[in-house]
Amino acid sequence: MTLYILAKHPEIQTKLREEIFHVCGDKEELDYEDLRGCHYMYQIICETLRMYPPAVRTNREADSELVINGIHIPKGCQIAVPIYLIHYDDKYYPNPQKFDPDRWLPEEKAKRDPLTWLPFGYGPRNCLGLRFAELQIMMGLAHIIRKFEFIAAETSPDLPVDISSKGTLKTTTELFVKARLHN
Numbered sequence: 001m002t003l004y005i006l007a008k009h010p011e012i013q014t015k016l017r018e019e020i021f022h023v024c025g026d027k028e029e030l031d032y033e034d035l036r037g038c039h040y041m042y043q044i045i046c047e048t049l050r051m052y053p054p055a056v057r058t059n060r061e062a063d064s065e066l067v068i069n070g071i072h073i074p075k076g077c078q079i080a081v082p083i084y085l086i087h088y089d090d091k092y093y094p095n096p097q098k099f100d101p102d103r104w105l106p107e108e109k110a111k112r113d114p115l116t117w118l119p120f121g122y123g124p125r126n127c128l129g130l131r132f133a134e135l136q137i138m139m140g141l142a143h144i145i146r147k148f149e150f151i152a153a154e155t156s157p158d159l160p161v162d163i164s165s166k167g168t169l170k171t172t173t174e175l176f177v178k179a180r181l182h183n
């Protein structure tokens with residue numbers, strides 16, 4: 001998905017490539033410290049996971065009776081947390097259909113409640129692989145973007161693309177990008 005978004009936003013792709021070359025140069029093997037310096041890349045990943053969270057919802061079971069905002073929740077009640085809908089709530093993300101990595105600049109992020117970004121869930125049962133997943137995505141992107149340039153295919157639908165939320169998030173049509181070696 002990230003590569004598709006980058007193909008659709010060549011200016012963001014160019015800025016990302018500049019950051020990667022600036023921070024990592026052209027060394028063959030990248031390590032954790034290299035990736036930690038790629039702040040713009042992390043913003044792009046956060047924004048991709050906002051617009052296209054693989055898990056569109058998560059669930060919790062109330063282990064005791066409670067009242068939240070006047071709503072009575074009995075013990076054992078199943079509660080669905082609508083991750084996808086929260087990510088598109090314009091109270092938290094103005095113009096939510098727009099892919100905007102600058103929402104993740106430190107000063108912008110600080111204005112929002114952390115519970116408004118839930119691609120990995122939240123709390124003691126959140127995703128165990130969160131840091132590993134982030135690292136893998138960043139490592140992959142850093143290598144790929146240094147070598148290749150991604151271009152939108154003629155038939156590619158505009159963003160945001162339609163999604164199906166049966167199970168994990170999927171796009172309703174196949175997405176294609178063209179790649180050429182970056183020189």
Ligand code: HEM
Nearest residue numbers: 054055058059119120121122125126127128129130132133
């Ligand atoms: C982009 C990649 C990933 C996404 C978006 C993701 C998302 C999630 C979400 C939403 C949950 C439920 C959390 C909650 O309800 O609070 C979860 C749980 C979990 N994830 Fe991931 N995950 C990703 C990658 C991984 C990877 C790479 C691993 C393992 C290496 C992993 C292992 C787990 C485990 C074990 C749980 C259950 C934790 C528990 O119940 O205590 N995930 N993940």
